[in-house]
Amino acid sequence: MAVRWSRLSPQVALTPAVLVTAVAFAGSIGWTIWMSLTRSRRFADYTIDWSNWPRQYNRLLNDDIFLGSLKNMVVLGIGSLLAIVFGFILAAMIDREKRGEGVFRTVFLYPLAVSLIVTGLAWRWLFNPPLGVQHFVQSLGFTWFKFDWLNYPETAMYGIILGTVWQGSGFYMALMLSGLKGINSEIWSAAKLDGVRFWRLYFEIIIPMMRFTFLTCAILLSLGVVKAYDMVYAMTNGGPGQSTWVPAYYTIDAYWQKANLGLASAAAVVMLAITVAIFVPLVLITAWQRRRQEARAQ
Amino acid sequence: MTTVAETSLAAGRSLDEPIAFPARKRRIKGSSIAILVFLTICALFFCVPLYVVVVTSLKSMDQIRLGDIFSLPWTLDFSAWVTAWDKSCSGTLCQGVKVGFLNSLEILFPSLILSMGLSCVTGYALALWNVKWANTFLFILFLCAFVPFQIIMVPLIVITGFLHVYGTIWGIAVVHAVLAMPILTLIFRNYYKDIPTEIISAALMDSGSFWRIFREIILPMSGNIMIVVLILQITSIWNDFLIGLTYGGIGTQPMTVILANVVITALGEANYNVDMAAALLTALPPLVIYFVLGKFFVQGITAGAIKG
Numbered sequence: 282m283a284v285r286w287s288r289l290s291p292q293v294a295l296t297p298a299v300l301v302t303a304v305a306f307a308g309s310i311g312w313t314i315w316m317s318l319t320r321s322r323r324f325a326d327y328t329i330d331w332s333n334w335p336r337q338y339n340r341l342l343n344d345d346i347f348l349g350s351l352k353n354m355v356v357l358g359i360g361s362l363l364a365i366v367f368g369f370i371l372a373a374m375i376d377r378e379k380r381g382e383g384v385f386r387t388v389f390l391y392p393l394a395v396s397l398i399v400t401g402l403a404w405r406w407l408f409n410p411p412l413g414v415q416h417f418v419q420s421l422g423f424t425w426f427k428f429d430w431l432n433y434p435e436t437a438m439y440g441i442i443l444g445t446v447w448q449g450s451g452f453y454m455a456l457m458l459s460g461l462k463g464i465n466s467e468i469w470s471a472a473k474l475d476g477v478r479f480w481r482l483y484f485e486i487i488i489p490m491m492r493f494t495f496l497t498c499a500i501l502l503s504l505g506v507v508k509a510y511d512m513v514y515a516m517t518n519g520g521p522g523q524s525t526w527v528p529a530y531y532t533i534d535a536y537w538q539k540a541n542l543g544l545a546s547a548a549a550v551v552m553l554a555i556t557v558a559i560f561v562p563l564v565l566i567t568a569w570q571r572r573r574q575e576a577r578a579q
Numbered sequence: 580m581t582t583v584a585e586t587s588l589a590a591g592r593s594l595d596e597p598i599a600f601p602a603r604k605r606r607i608k609g610s611s612i613a614i615l616v617f618l619t620i621c622a623l624f625f626c627v628p629l630y631v632v633v634v635t636s637l638k639s640m641d642q643i644r645l646g647d648i649f650s651l652p653w654t655l656d657f658s659a660w661v662t663a664w665d666k667s668c669s670g671t672l673c674q675g676v677k678v679g680f681l682n683s684l685e686i687l688f689p690s691l692i693l694s695m696g697l698s699c700v701t702g703y704a705l706a707l708w709n710v711k712w713a714n715t716f717l718f719i720l721f722l723c724a725f726v727p728f729q730i731i732m733v734p735l736i737v738i739t740g741f742l743h744v745y746g747t748i749w750g751i752a753v754v755h756a757v758l759a760m761p762i763l764t765l766i767f768r769n770y771y772k773d774i775p776t777e778i779i780s781a782a783l784m785d786s787g788s789f790w791r792i793f794r795e796i797i798l799p800m801s802g803n804i805m806i807v808v809l810i811l812q813i814t815s816i817w818n819d820f821l822i823g824l825t826y827g828g829i830g831t832q833p834m835t836v837i838l839a840n841v842v843i844t845a846l847g848e849a850n851y852n853v854d855m856a857a858a859l860l861t862a863l864p865p866l867v868i869y870f871v872l873g874k875f876f877v878q879g880i881t882a883g884a885i886k887g
Contacts, residue, residue, distance in 0.1 A: 290789030291708035298701040298760060299716070305757045306723045309734030316733070325737075371621060378614040387873055388622040391629070393880055394869035396818035398835045399862040402842055403628040406635065406851060407648070416646040447625070455877055508727055511820045518843055532729040533821075542733060549730040556727055 310553070317546035325542060337547035347548065350526040353438055354555075357527065358506040360442030365498045367446060368453025373483065375454070376461040386458070389451035397448065401515025404444040405431065408516075434524030437517050441525060444512055449505070453498050460494030461487070496567045503559045507552055528552050636660060636856035643851050659852035663860060667853055669832075669840035676857045679837030683817055686751050686833055690816050693756035694763060695808060701760070702767025703797055707779050708789070717768065724761040732825060739826060746828025754826050755816055763808060766882050770804040771797065810872055811879030814865040834861045 317337050318329045330336075341347045371389060375382050392400060407413050408431045415428035430436035430443075464487065472482045488495070510529040517525045519534070526534075528548060536545035635643065636659050637652040665675040672678070705713045735754055736745060744750035774797070782792045823833035832840075838861045842854045869876050 291704040291710055294700050294704045294789065295710065295716075297697055298720075298764065301697070301757055301760055302716075302719060302723060305731060305735060305738065306726060306761075307719075309731040309738075310726065312734045312737075313730050371618070374614045374618055378611050378618070380611070380615065381618070385618050385622055386877075387870070388625050390873070390877065391866065391869060392625065394814055394818075394865045394876065395862045396820065396835050396865070398818075398820050398839055399632075399858045400628070402838070402854065402858045403632050406855065407628060407631060409851075412643060412646045412851070413648050417648050420646065447628070451625070452880065455881060459881070504725060514820070515839065515843070529727070529729055533732075533825075536733060545729075545733065549727070549732070552727045553730045556725060560725055 313546045313549055316542055317550045319543050321542035321546070323540045323542065337543045338551075340544060341547055341551065346523050346526060347528075347531055349523065350528050350531045353525060354506060354509070354527050356438050357442060357445065357509060358503060360439070361445050361449065361502055361506055363442070364446045364449040365453050365495070365502060367450045368455075368498070369457045369488075369495075371450065371454040372457035372461055373487075376458060386451075386455070389454050391451070392448045393452055395448075397511035398515045400448050401444060401512050404440070404447070405516050408432075408440055431517055432521065434521050437521060437525045441512055441516050444516055445509070448512070449502070453502075456494055456498055457491070460491045464490055492570060493567065496563060496570070500560065500563045500567075503563070504556065507556050507559070528555070632855045632859050632862075636663075636852055636859050638852050640850060640852060659850070659856040660860070662850075663841075663853045663856035667841045667857055669837045676834060676837050676841060676860055679832060679834030680860070682748075682827075682831055682837075683834040685748050686755075686823070686827075686831070687813065687816055689749055689752035690755040691809070691812055693752050694759040694812060695805075697756055698760055698763030698808075699767050699801070699805075700793070701764045703771050703793055704789075705764070706768045706771035707774060707776065707797075717765070720761040720764055724765065728758065728821065736825070745826065746831060748831055750826045751822060751831065751833070754822050755819070758822070759812065759815070763812075766808060767801075767804065770801070774800065806872070807875050807879045807882065810868060810875045811882070813868060814876070814879075817865050 315327070315329075316325060318334045319326050320328075320330070320336070371385075375385050408415075408428060410416065410429040410432060413428065415426060418426040418428065430440035468486065468490075472486065477486075508529060509527050510533070513519065513525055513527055513530055519526050519530055528551065532545050532548040532552065535541050535548055539545075631648055634650070634652055635648070637656055638659075639653070639656055642650075642653055663675060664677050664680075666673055667675045669676075669678070704710060705717060710716075735757065739745040739750040739753060742750075742753070744753060778796060779792060782796055787795070817833075818835065819833065820835040820839065823836045824839075827833060827836060838857050841857050
């Protein structure tokens with residue numbers, strides 16, 4: 282009896298998690314995909330008109346604001362790559378010069394402990410044209426200096442990128458630093474003995490050795506970019522106009538402001554599709570690289 | 580030459596912790612100085628927003644209007660903090676961000692209990708018990724960890740509405756538990772799988788049941804991972820905005836949502852000192868945790884990376 286109970290208990294203990302996965306994840310995703318095919322407005326309408334099932338998707342593709350939000354997402358993604366580069370440079374320098382590692386790490390990582398809303402508001406304040414950094418630098422005599430990016434549709438996205446890079450660099454630094462620590466210390470001394478140039482050492486030996494870390498960073502960064510919402514909300518609230526909308530912002534606006542469940546669901550499905558499209562190839566590359574490395578090790 | 584080395588050593592020291600053995604005087608190379616200077620400049624850049632938020636919150640509006648954003652406040656004036664805490668307006672309600680602070684605290688505890696309880700037990704069952712479909716389930720959880728929130732947002736509104744918790748503290752807690760479940764389960768499972776199964780076998784012989792082994796063997800062994808996950812969850816629940824905005828009703832909105840209302844959607848003349856004080860008050864609890872328990876925080880964000 283005791284044995285049978287002990288076999289049953291794990292299954293019982295797992296029931297809530299299985300239920301959550303089945304209902305809140307699998308079922309919910311299915312429900313949203315279903316909704317994206319309907320004409321639901323404020324409330325769910327379950328009938329699908331099969332003669333014109335991609336109506337919501339067509340509407341999205343013909344909506345300049347949605348296309349603009351996709352473009353902004355790509356711009357944000359490319360711009361945020363700076364965070365990985367910056368993170369790597371910081372990590373390499375900290376790793377090379379051990380002095381002050383604790384202090385520097387603490388400083389570079391603190392943005393991660395702060396809410397993105399607070400971060401966004403702080404940057405919004407720095408970007409304030411008459412009272413912020415721009416006025417300060419101009420008052421020093423550099424009258425050509427412009428730091429009012431958030432006020433113009435053409436540059437507002439760069440402001441958000443700056444805030445995002447500031448917030449994320451420390452995180453990539455931490456990942457890179459643990460990657461650098463995993464590199465065999467003999468490589469450093471061997472390179473020193475051979476007199477390998479500093480740049481070559483990094484570009485031809487260290488970075489290729491750390492490709493898993495870079496891949497992990499790339500996966501995390503792209504997922505973060507697809508999800509980006511808080512920062513945009515706090516810094517520009519989508520403006521000026523709709524120039525800084527991103528898909529996450531569009532989806533939430535479609536549900537709450539436009540009261541269009543069908544359209545919001547379709548936008549959410551596009552977000553999921555983008556995530557899958559980024560995630561699957563990157564994970565496959567990682568798995569393939571790892572297998573190749575293991576095969577070589579044997 | 581010696582003097583240069585001496586002064587640079589002193590500069591290096593002021594950045595670093597005090598060197599334990601003054602006898603070990605080594606000359607600092609030029610490249611080291613260059614690196615330290617570069618890192619210091621970067622560190623200053625990282626400190627700029629925090630510095631500006633702090634000094635702005637201590638200035639009077641008269642001083643702010645001069646536009647000298649980096650200057651120190653004329654006098655140490657905490658009145659903006661008091662206003663932000665007690666009187667700033669979110670919508671038509673002018674009771675300050677303390678409303679949000681209390682709501683966030685109320686949200687924190689049920690969310691922590693639900694999310695950590697669920698994931699801890701699930702991770703334990705998957706790691707140490709012979710469940711045939713464990714690997715399949717872990718793979719599905721891994722996929723779920725990457726799902727964008729927006730695609731399950733509306734269904735979760737329907738579900739929490741069906742459970743009669745939508746708009747309440749418990750509604751927010753349930754959503755936090757659901758969204759954190761995949762990644763936290765993976766973290767717990769990875770920690771528990773290194774426990775030798777012999778311990779479990781021996782405990783089973785000793786007529787230990789599933790729950791008894793959990794209570795008497797596993798939980799006492801999980802101190803370290805519990806602190807890591809606890810800090811990860813406290814910061815992410817406290818800093819969350821979207822879940823609080825979507826599932827919080829009137830009177831249950833977390834501090835981040837109240838802050839956004841105070842600053843972004845405020846009407847009338849902007850009081851930047853009050854805005855920055857409100858932002859600082861919101862950021863303070865996780866910052867304190869970070870500066871006190873930084874080591875665990877770093878472990879947590881690295882382990883829970885995909886959650887962000």
